[in-house]
Structures are given as C-alpha cells and as structure tokens.
Amino acid sequence: MATTVDKIKDIEAEMAKTQKNKATSFHLGQLKAKLAKLKKELLTPQGQGGGGGVGFDVARTGVASVGFIGFPSVGKSTLMSRITGQHSEAAAYEFTTLTTVPGQVLYNGAKIQMLDLPGIIQGAKDGKGRGRQVIAVAKTCHLIFIVLDVNKPLTDKRVIETELEGFGIRINKQPPNIKINKKDKGGISITSTINLTHIDNDEIKAVMNEYRMANCDISIRCDATIDDLIDVIEAKSRSYIPVIYALNKIDAISIEELDLLYRIPNACPISAEHGWNVDELMEQMWDKLNLRRVYTKPKGRMPDYSAPVVLKSTACTVEDFCNSIHKTIIEQFKIAIVYGRSVKHQPQRVGLTHLLEDEDIITIIKR
Ligand SMILES: Nc1nc2c(ncn2[C@@H]2O[C@H](COP(=O)(O)OP(=O)(O)OP(=O)(O)O)[C@@H](O)[C@H]2O)c(=O)[nH]1
Ligand SMILES: [K+]
Numbered sequence: 001m002a003t004t005v006d007k008i009k010d011i012e013a014e015m016a017k018t019q020k021n022k023a024t025s026f027h028l029g030q031l032k033a034k035l036a037k038l039k040k041e042l043l044t045p046q047g048q049g050g051g052g053g054v055g056f057d058v059a060r061t062g063v064a065s066v067g068f069i070g071f072p073s074v075g076k077s078t079l080m081s082r083i084t085g086q087h088s089e090a091a092a093y094e095f096t097t098l099t100t101v102p103g104q105v106l107y108n109g110a111k112i113q114m115l116d117l118p119g120i121i122q123g124a125k126d127g128k129g130r131g132r133q134v135i136a137v138a139k140t141c142h143l144i145f146i147v148l149d150v151n152k153p154l155t156d157k158r159v160i161e162t163e164l165e166g167f168g169i170r171i172n173k174q175p176p177n178i179k180i181n182k183k184d185k186g187g188i189s190i191t192s193t194i195n196l197t198h199i200d201n202d203e204i205k206a207v208m209n210e211y212r213m214a215n216c217d218i219s220i221r222c223d224a225t226i227d228d229l230i231d232v233i234e235a236k237s238r239s240y241i242p243v244i245y246a247l248n249k250i251d252a253i254s255i256e257e258l259d260l261l262y263r264i265p266n267a268c269p270i271s272a273e274h275g276w277n278v279d280e281l282m283e284q285m286w287d288k289l290n291l292r293r294v295y296t297k298p299k300g301r302m303p304d305y306s307a308p309v310v311l312k313s314t315a316c317t318v319e320d321f322c323n324s325i326h327k328t329i330i331e332q333f334k335i336a337i338v339y340g341r342s343v344k345h346q347p348q349r350v351g352l353t354h355l356l357e358d359e360d361i362i363t364i365i366k367r
C-alpha cells in the first residue's frame with residue numbers, strides 16, 4: 001500500500017507537470033488541497049512517531065520561549081551556553097545534543113526560556129531522524145532562532161524554512177486576511193476587496209469542494225494565494241511564529257563577506273564562541289517578542305522599576321495584568337490609574353479592558 005509520503009510525492013509530481021492556466025486551475029486547486037490534507041495526516045500520525053515525546057517536551061517557564069533550530073553543529077548549544085550560562089554540551093561532531101535542553105535568560109526584567117534542540121536534517125518533517133519531535137517543540141515557541149553556519153551554503157536557510165513550513169509553521173508572517181463563513185445552503189460566494197492576481201474562482205471552488213465546504217461566504221482582503229486559503233481552512237494546525245536568523249561563526253569569515261550578511265532581512269550575524277554581537281541578537285529577540293513591561297506604583301509612592309510585570313501583546317489588558325499578579329485581585333478591583341503610552345491623559349483612570357503598552361505605570365485601586 002502506498003504510504004502517505006508516496007502519495008505526497010505522486011501529487012507533487014503531477015503538479016509539477018501540470019501547467020497553470022484557465023483550463024487546469026480547478027484541477028490544480030484540487031491537487032493543492034489534497035496535498036495539504038495528506039501533509040496534515042503525516043503530522044498527526046496514529047500511535048508512535050508524533051510530536052512531543054520523551055525528552056523533547058520540557059516544562060515551560062518564563063513569559064515566552066525561544067527555540068533553536070538548525071542543522072547539526074551550526075553552534076546552537078554554544079549559543080545556548082553563551083546566552084543563558086546554562087551549560088549545553090557542544091562538540092565538533094554532529095548530533096551532540098540529543099534532547100531539548102532548557103535554559104533561561106533575564107532580559108529587560110522578563111524571564112525568557114531558551115530551548116536548545118537537537119540538529120535537524122533535510123527531510124526531518126517527513127520523519128527523518130527525530131526531526132518531527134524537534135520541530136514540534138519549535139512550533140510551540142513564541143520565537144525561533146534559525147541558527148546557520150556562515151561557512152556553509154546559504155541555501156541551507158531555504159532548506160530549514162521548507163522543513164518548518166511543511167510542519168505548519170509560518171515564518172515572519174501574519175495570518176492571511178481571509179474570512180470564511182459557513183452557511184447551510186446557497187453555494188459558495190466569493191468577494192474580494194482587492195484584485196486577486198494569484199487565484200481565480202475556479203481554483204477557490206476546487207479547494208472548498210475538496211474540503212467538503214460547499215456552502216460558505218468567502219471574503220478575501222489580501223492578494224491571497226491558494227496556499228493562503230488552505231492555511232485559513234487549516235488554521236488549527238498553523239502557527240505563525242517570528243524568526244531571527246542567527247548567522248553564526250562570523251569569526252571565520254572576512255569583513256567583505258560579513259557585509260553581505262547584513263543585507264539579509266531578520267538576520268543577526270554573530271559568533272557564539274566569541275560572544276560577538278550577541279547583544280544585538282538579544283535586542284532583536286526583544287523586539288520580535290513584542291512584550292510589554294508594566295511597572296506597579298503603590299498609591300502615594302514611586303513606581304517599582306526593579307520588577308516589571310511582563311505581559312504578551314496578545315494578553316495585555318488591565319485584567320491580564322491583575323491576573324498575572326494574583327487571581328483574587330480582580331474580585332476587589334475598582335479602577336486603575338495609568339501613566340504612559342497607552343493613555344491620552346497622564347494619568348488616566350481606566351477599567352479592566354484597557355490595553356496596556358510597554359513601560360506603562362499602573363496603580364490598582366481596590367473597592
Ligand atoms: N569558529 C566558530 N566555531 C563555533 C562557533 N560556535 C560554535 N562553534 C563550534 O562548532 C561546533 C559545533 O558546536 P555546537 O554548539 O555543538 O553545535 P550544535 O548546533 O549544538 O550541534 P548539534 O547539537 O550536534 O546539533 C563546535 O566545535 C563549536 O566549538 C563560533 O561562533 N565560531
Ligand atoms: K555538535
């Protein structure tokens with residue numbers, strides 16, 4: 001019997017030999033949707049071989065976690081030890097690290113967990129090595145460092161990206177602005193606010209048909225591709241994660257070569273071994289994590305700048321602030337007085353739903 005991997009290969013081969021035009025777009029849409037479903041099957045297998053697994057999942061600490069992904073011996077563990085002080089075995093042979101090694105860094109008052117991971121190889125997402133378990137851990141992180149060795153071909157970058165993408169991770173990308181509302185009847189109606197240059201209605205209908213979604217309103221507000229549409233249908237198995245490319249071992253290249261590396265977007269050239277430019281990597285990490293420090297000011301006293309409450313931008317209301325201190329605070333909450341970027345007047349009285357900004361100062365008034 002053909003395995004899922006074989007079926008995927010067959011469909012990919014068929015797509016490669018089908019030219020895209022008006023007559024084939026329905027067929028291609030169908031193939032794309034079939035492919036996406038098979039890949040999902042591959043990622044959620046029955047029984048053994050799935051995500052997580054012994055030694056891979058570790059207890060989560062801190063406000064956010066950063067996973068290290070890369071080929072073997074690019075310097076992930078060296079970087080880990082450099083950043084966190086937590087020793088992670090590093091050596092010149094491949095697959096030195098065999099499990100997740102957690103460490104922690106305190107940055108701008110925020111505890112951030114670092115997860116050093118085993119090296120992955122091409123084909124990891126399809127079950128080569130323990131790549132699937134490794135990528136499954138990365139998929140739950142708030143940020144991924146893709147560590148690359150600058151002495152190796154830069155094509156490695158694309159290979160790693162493909163591995164992550166094949167696992168449902170979307171790198172440095174927002175979810176596509178497509179809304180799908182299911183209905184009981186009436187067929188498929190498609191509206192778009194801008195001219196669609198990548199897909200036509202036939203292709204969209206082929207995909208919806210393949211997913212047995214015969215009745216729905218689809219509203220598209222971006223120049224979407226067919227993959228974007230499938231990502232929205234498969235939203236549950238997609239993770240949108242920011243990535244920084246840590247371009248390691250710059251001690252081994254010339255200044256001219258280094259100049260070229262600075263042109264790569266979302267990248268930070270470093271030497272983990274010598275600690276070069278690791279501060280810059282930490283600054284970029286802070287920007288990408290988009291965390292918010294909120295300082296508490298007891299009534300009538302100075303704010304406490306030594307220990308901010310750190311919130312994620314996805315959960316940064318006054319209520320989130322209260323809950324992150326103690327769950328009983330909310331019961332006695334009357335009003336909050338806030339200074340900082342989130343308010344027009346300094347200070348301003350706000351309620352539980354108010355969204356806090358980085359470096360706001362807050363006083364909670366109890367009933
Ligand atoms: N020249 C140079 N060598 C480095 C640097 N960082 C790490 N190395 C060397 O690269 C080799 C591999 O380093 P590791 O930290 O074990 O690499 P890894 O990515 O964790 O490897 P695996 O756990 O096997 O996947 C070691 O010999 C390190 O000393 C660096 O910045 N410059
Ligand atoms: K190694």
Ligand SMILES: [Mg+2]
Nearest residue numbers: 076077096097
């Ligand atoms: Mg290692």
